[in-house]
Amino acid sequence: MHQTTLLSVLGAATAVLGHPLKHNGHAGNATIKCPIVFDGRIKTASVLADFDSYSTSIFNPDYVKGGTLKWSEIIKFPNTGANARFDDADYKPFEVTLSDNSIFQTQKGFRRAGLQFQGDTNNDSPAATGIKTIHFSVKQDAQRPLNLTHEYLNVWHEAADYSANQFNFEVGTILGQTGLPKNTFKVLNRQNKQIWSTPVEKSDWQNFAITLDFNKNTLQVYYSKGDDPLKSVTQAVSNNNAGGGQYQIGLLKKPTGTSDVVNAGYQESKINEGQIYGSLFIEDSAGGCVSL
Numbered sequence: 001m002h003q004t005t006l007l008s009v010l011g012a013a014t015a016v017l018g019h020p021l022k023h024n025g026h027a028g029n030a031t032i033k034c035p036i037v038f039d040g041r042i043k044t045a046s047v048l049a050d051f052d053s054y055s056t057s058i059f060n061p062d063y064v065k066g067g068t069l070k071w072s073e074i075i076k077f078p079n080t081g082a083n084a085r086f087d088d089a090d091y092k093p094f095e096v097t098l099s100d101n102s103i104f105q106t107q108k109g110f111r112r113a114g115l116q117f118q119g120d121t122n123n124d125s126p127a128a129t130g131i132k133t134i135h136f137s138v139k140q141d142a143q144r145p146l147n148l149t150h151e152y153l154n155v156w157h158e159a160a161d162y163s164a165n166q167f168n169f170e171v172g173t174i175l176g177q178t179g180l181p182k183n184t185f186k187v188l189n190r191q192n193k194q195i196w197s198t199p200v201e202k203s204d205w206q207n208f209a210i211t212l213d214f215n216k217n218t219l220q221v222y223y224s225k226g227d228d229p230l231k232s233v234t235q236a237v238s239n240n241n242a243g244g245g246q247y248q249i250g251l252l253k254k255p256t257g258t259s260d261v262v263n264a265g266y267q268e269s270k271i272n273e274g275q276i277y278g279s280l281f282i283e284d285s286a287g288g289c290v291s292l
């Protein structure tokens with residue numbers, strides 16, 4: 001190739017890819033004021049392959065995903081125009097995607113990809129004791145929309161014996177609760193009863209925090225949009241937080257038309273869906289500390 005042509009091609013590529021921060025608009029400027037227990041924020045310099053190895057990923061590289069997929073194939077780094085509030089210039093958003101290959105082990109009913117923090121052990125995790133707050137922001141990808149005819153679990157904490165989830169952060173049509181609107185994010189308690197919901201925004205960041213008090217068995221939800229500081233939107237409501245277990249962040253899409261959601265039911269083929277995340281971390285809320 002002629003040299004000037006090559007240079008102009010390289011120049012064009014740089015303009016398109018840009019600097020990660022410039023490319024992604026302005027950085028977040030909210031301050032984390034409590035000790036971080038698990039940091040799920042993705043460094044601006046991270047590459048997708050970092051998700052595939054214990055030495056470079058902040059998450060478990062082997063779970064919870066389709067066996068034929070690597071995390072580097074599941075995660076995308078989307079251009080969101082702006083970072084989420086707690087993602088300053090050192091961090092960037094990431095997206096968890098689902099495809100027809102998102103089948104974990106033999107769970108053919110689900111399409112799922114869920115990140116677990118490295119160190120968040122199923123028993124005796126530091127994040128399942130005392131008072132802890134999980135923070136996450138979500139944004140929708142117009143190129144990979146979710147199909148809200150289905151029920152999705154996005155963020156949750158599953159008891160160590162897998163018998164229940166202490167809480168679920170969900171979107172879509174909740175099976176068996178079709179009276180609830182489908183286009184809302186919902187926080188459900190251990191009994192799968194909705195304790196709070198808010199409409200899904202098409203373009204804004206939506207910021208959530210959930211405080212779990214493992215001593216008093218309560219749960220409290222905080223929320224804001226865009227760059228706004230979080231506000232509590234529920235009281236500390238009674239919830240059974242016992243049973244240890246792990247957090248999971250990503251997407252678990254349930255099928256339709258079955259009572260055996262794990263193994264059976266209907267899932268469309270050729271799906272290409274995603275949920276964008278940012279500002280993901282768990283902080284120690286001892287003494288009532290919550291970063292807003």
Ligand SMILES: *[C@@H]1O[C@H](CO)[C@@H](O)[C@H](O)[C@H]1NC(C)=O
Nearest residue numbers: 026027028029030226227228
């Ligand atoms: C943080 O960023 C938002 C959005 O750019 C801006 O409105 C706000 O003034 C900033 N706050 C501080 C303390 O810099």
Ligand SMILES: *[C@@H]1O[C@H](CO)[C@@H](O)[C@H](O)[C@H]1NC(C)=O
Nearest residue numbers: 147148149150256266267268
């Ligand atoms: C949403 O899911 C339902 C049930 O699987 C399916 O019938 C429908 O075609 C899907 N809609 C879109 C827009 O993908």
